[in-house]
Amino acid sequence: MSFLSATLDRVKPSPTIAVTTLAGELRAQGRDVIGLGAGEPDFDTPEHIREAAKAAIDAGKTRYTPVDGIPELKAAIRDKFLRDNDLDYPVADITVGTGGKQVLYNALVATLNPGDEVIIPAPYWVSYPDMVKLAGGEPVIVEGGLDAGYRITPEQLEAAITPRTKWLIFNSPSNPTGAGYDEAALRALTDVLERHPHVWVLTDDMYEHIAFPGFEFRTPAQVAPALKDRTLTVNGVSKAYAMTGWRIGYAGGPSELIKAMRKVQSQSTSNPCSVSQWAAVAALNGPQDYIPMSRDVFLRRRDLVVAGLNAAEGVTCPVPDGAFYVYPSIAGCIGKTTPAGKKIENDEDFATALLEDTGVAVVFGAAFGLSPNFRVSYATSDEVLEDACRRIQSFCAGLK
Numbered sequence: 001m002s003f004l005s006a007t008l009d010r011v012k013p014s015p016t017i018a019v020t021t022l023a024g025e026l027r028a029q030g031r032d033v034i035g036l037g038a039g040e041p042d043f044d045t046p047e048h049i050r051e052a053a054k055a056a057i058d059a060g061k062t063r064y065t066p067v068d069g070i071p072e073l074k075a076a077i078r079d080k081f082l083r084d085n086d087l088d089y090p091v092a093d094i095t096v097g098t099g100g101k102q103v104l105y106n107a108l109v110a111t112l113n114p115g116d117e118v119i120i121p122a123p124y125w126v127s128y129p130d131m132v133k134l135a136g137g138e139p140v141i142v143e144g145g146l147d148a149g150y151r152i153t154p155e156q157l158e159a160a161i162t163p164r165t166k167w168l169i170f171n172s173p174s175n176p177t178g179a180g181y182d183e184a185a186l187r188a189l190t191d192v193l194e195r196h197p198h199v200w201v202l203t204d205d206m207y208e209h210i211a212f213p214g215f216e217f218r219t220p221a222q223v224a225p226a227l228k229d230r231t232l233t234v235n236g237v238s239k240a241y242a243m244t245g246w247r248i249g250y251a252g253g254p255s256e257l258i259k260a261m262r263k264v265q266s267q268s269t270s271n272p273c274s275v276s277q278w279a280a281v282a283a284l285n286g287p288q289d290y291i292p293m294s295r296d297v298f299l300r301r302r303d304l305v306v307a308g309l310n311a312a313e314g315v316t317c318p319v320p321d322g323a324f325y326v327y328p329s330i331a332g333c334i335g336k337t338t339p340a341g342k343k344i345e346n347d348e349d350f351a352t353a354l355l356e357d358t359g360v361a362v363v364f365g366a367a368f369g370l371s372p373n374f375r376v377s378y379a380t381s382d383e384v385l386e387d388a389c390r391r392i393q394s395f396c397a398g399l400k
């Protein structure tokens with residue numbers, strides 16, 4: 001019998017981290033590699049946030065804090081939910097963790113029993129199904145394909161609900177597609193959920209602030225207040241303020257759930273980094289001009305990448321509503337052969353050959369539950385993106 005837990009047999013390591021690692025290794029060997037795999041803004045954390053962290057260190061704010069966040073940060077989060085989302089969460093119903101990732105994990109560990117089902121629309125963020133499995137639950141995947149704008153329909157949601165369904169995980173704008181649900185599309189889903197009171201909503205609003213003109217961000221408890229007492233609204237500072245390394249995420253939700261999540265955190269990691277918490281206070285309470293600045297840059301890059309990829313033979317790239325990813329289909333490349341004689345049978349073959357032949361690292365679609373596609377993170381400079389698009393175009397033109 002293996003020394004390792006049987007649960008781990010059901011879980012795979014994060015493929016996005018694997019691609020970033022492989023690209024780094026090739027670069028270390030002297031290869032000219034363009035990494036389009038990493039899901040983080042390429043900007044520096046704004047200066048006033050960095051200064052707040054330095055001041056916190058100098059003021060000795062370097063000790064343990066309350067398990068799920070200092071009162072000052074919870075107050076800033078309460079104000080943020082009111083300001084941006086019309087949601088009134090008392091500070092007692094707010095929890096802070098080491099990244100949105102830990103907050104999501106805490107929620108699943110705190111609620112899932114063996115056999116409990118969690119509905120996950122695909123394409124999905126790579127961690128959702130594996131987190132569900134680690135917590136003992138069963139992911140139920142519902143596919144929103146290219147023709148559906150990478151969104152699921154209310155009929156699909158209705159059909160996926162069973163007496164064992166515990167959660168719907170909702171993510172708009174989405175990683176990996178950038179597709180968003182506008183108010184009407186979201187309401188169509190919440191109408192279904194209102195008819196199934198045993199189903200809770202785990203909404204991951206991480207890309208809230210990277211929403212492009214024509215798309216207005218909405219969160220489930222905002223459009224359907226009746227769902228608020230069975231919704232966990234998760235968010236964080238990583239993508240909104242270029243703070244991925246600081247590891248601060250947070251959520252508002254029903255008191256009982258928040259208490260249970262705090263219990264999980266108290267017996268695992270305890271408080272998120274004290275200095276990072278003070279930095280997050282400055283991010284949420286301070287000037288917000290980083291948000292429109294970064295959104296405008298991402299919008300310009302989105303348009304550059306969508307045009308560049310649609311110019312590649314066999315690639316179809318829809319226009320995303322937000323986030324900093326595109327998720328083109330490569331249906332037109334499947335079955336072709338590279339000049340080196342390698343047959344492209346699926347999107348993993350495509351991504352591997354693209355990396356080997358051109359040095360462009362992307363993440364293959366199977367990792368996100370919908371194929372044949374790949375994901376590009378365009379959180380990098382215009383020059384790099386132009387170079388990458390040219391290489392992808394010539395790679396695709398070389399497929400026969």
Ligand SMILES: Cc1ncc(COP(=O)(O)O)c(C=O)c1O
Binds near residue numbers: 098
């Ligand atoms: C959809 C989504 N949710 C959650 C996270 C986790 O963010 P963090 O743990 O940095 O707050 C990410 C990060 O890539 C993400 O893309």
